[in-house]
Amino acid sequence: MPYELIAILMFSTMMLMLLTGQRVFGAIGFVAVIAALFLWGDRGGYDIGFSAAIKLMRWYPLLTLPMFIFMGYVLSESKIADDLYKMFHVWMGGLRGGLAIGTIGLMVLISAMNGLSVAGMAIGATIALPELLKRNYDKLMVTGVIQAGSSLGILVPPSVVLVLYAMIARQPVGQLWLAGAIPGLMMATMFIIYIAIRCRLNPDLGPALSAEERDVGWPEKLRLLRAGLLPVVIFAVMMVPFVNGWTSLVESSAIGAIAAFLAAVLKGRMTRAVFETSVRQTLAITCMFMWIILAALAFGAVFDGLGAVKAIENLFTEQWGLNPWVILILMQLSFLVMGTFLDDTAMLVIVAPLYVPLVGALGFDLVWYGVLYTITCQIAYMTPPFGYNLFLMRAMAPPEITIRDIYRSIIPFVGVMVLALAVVMVFPQIALWLPDYVYGK
Template identity: 40%
Template sequence: MSIELTTLLFFGSLIFFLVLGLPLAFVLGGVSVIFLYFTWGIDSFYLVASQIWGTMESFTLVAIPLFVFMAMVLERTGVANALYRMMYLWSGGVRGGLAIGTVFICAIFAAMCGISGAAVVAMGTIALPSMLERGYDKHLALGAINIGGGLGILIPPSVIMILYSLITGVSVGKMFAAGVLPGLLLVVLVAIYIIVRCYFQPELAPALPPEERAEWPEKLRALRSVLLPILIVVMVLGSIMAGIATPTEAAAVGVLGALISSVVHRQFTWQLLYDAALRTFSLTGMIMWILFAAHAFSAAYQSMDAQTLIEGLMANIPGGPWGTIIVMQVILFLLAMVLDPIGIMLITLPVFMPIVTSLGFDPIWFGILFVINMEIGYMTPPFGFNLFYLKGVVPPSITMPDIYRSVVPYVLVGIVGLAIVMIFPVIATYLPDRLF
């Protein structure tokens, strides 16, 4: 059988079973194992086992359950409530201030833990009712929470970045450093969008009336709520970027910070610890199964020499190397509408990375483009995760079409941010080059 026909059958089978709604791990693993057997026979399974064993020996892998556990603890500690009150007091007097403050809180939350859902659920529960009560347009408020929550995978630490590093072999520390400036860039772009829109349409996000605004003593007292989150961020990111700790060691320190936070906010209970551990086991188990399936996929993809075919197709894309990179971004954007980021990563990276490196592009820079695309995918209809996280906590009066409509301008802001990082790669590469 020719390479073209084998590759078509392979990827066609993957898409067919994914469309049927079967679990990603079973589709990736099952189809790959079947194709491996008919391509190389029973001995090919040793290749899969060898790759899985190599991954399981990776010390970096331990960081995933630690960062997930840290996020599960922080979600219940009351940190989000204290942060929102502080932002409410400081930014409520500005048009759109509560929405901008919500995005900044999401950025702080993102710098404390490595997943997206925690900030969306927290702000959907705390910030959204407050904004709606004060006359904010529901679409403006919902969109701000959606894009803010997506920052959890771009601003380090990030579980997605750890998985990217495991699959591509790049440094986790460099990926974390590379995500800082693009993450801050997106926060600034979203803030500019909200400010400009509220300037021309002040009725969308009215400022708090003077009698509800806080006095300076109260504002200054509220700043105490930022000290603990900043301490956790310094403990995690500072220790990595200063070279004091590896990402895995920093994740353990972050767990300690999250537990201290729960004690300070008087939220620590054995039930909290039990629930956080149970959810961590569940999420980590899912990630591990998908990772195992990815190795089967990678082995099958390499064994049928599909890489040669894909590279040949990419070479014929008009626009040269940059045309290839742009086509890759379009493919990632479209996939993010229907698949979860881990699935997209495991399906595309074995195909894309050899091409990216052969064209002379920095894999760290490409990794940041990939993560920004996944962040946009978290809020892109019809299957963006943040859309469903938010639907679970909004009032019944807000429908799914409302949430879908709210993200449109914010998706465009995210695409602008992606384009800026593409045009100016130094935004992603400056910190890794300086720190490492």
């Protein structure tokens, strides 16, 4: 049987298993192992899975994963994240759309604490959404704000998704995080500019708070500022030594986890329930990602052995004569299609064995492509009819916000994200300048 046909059969079998509701790592790992056994027999098939497991266990930066997840859950479960919103509420409520702008700021900081979009969505829907609706903000505006802001969690460091990409693409985690920082902040700024302009043109979308609500006195304002900026201080304590080369990435992640734990203890919020929930969630998510990475490595090893990547490259470039940029754009469009029924990790591990080597063969920077992939995943998360974030919002939103409202709310924000993607594609240095500067010192 031709190797190209084997590759197609592997992909189609994997997609069929996913459509039946099988777990992502189970479907990918099963196809990889069965294909290896048929192609290379008992000895070769077992060796591929075993070598993937050893490679995973030896990958030192993987230790950052539980550290950052633990840090995020400690800060969210101990309600330190709630102080952030109170700070934005008092300091920015006087602007038209100020609370919506503050919500984007909240989401950026939550992303910097947790690295998962689900955490941002949960906090935004439970803390920000009721407050915004109570103050007569337009429901389409606020629903879109929370969905768009929560999507920043997979781009702003410490992004857990970029850790997964780093392992599969064999790229440095630190470079990928630094590469995602400026595009993530740029996208957040673009969201804020859009909100400010819309609320300036139509004040009913985001009315300013009354003077009575904002007038809490300077002592209270300063207290809220100190409390709200605590996560920023924790993030700075963690990242500044790493950026300056004083600590490794793993050491910085340990500093962040310890700093978050001590902050919760000093504020009297580290209860047994908070600690137990944080540890349980950390173990659950870490194990999930490890199984996914293991399955992806095994699948990729089979693909490398088949030479399928070289065959696909020849098909695109020699037989069809496609320009490398056309191929890159087609890859991004395929992520948008897959995003209608898969989450970001599933999308990555399904196509990474094919896309990542192909991107390198076409002459593109794999760190830059990791940022493009992440932004495209953010867009796919919010694209109807089955965007991942759409259903998360539907599950958390009050009854007066319908699924039609949720679909309509994301249209302008998806437009902003597509613009951001185009800017990063045209100007790669937006993503590459910071890692080049830090690692070039």
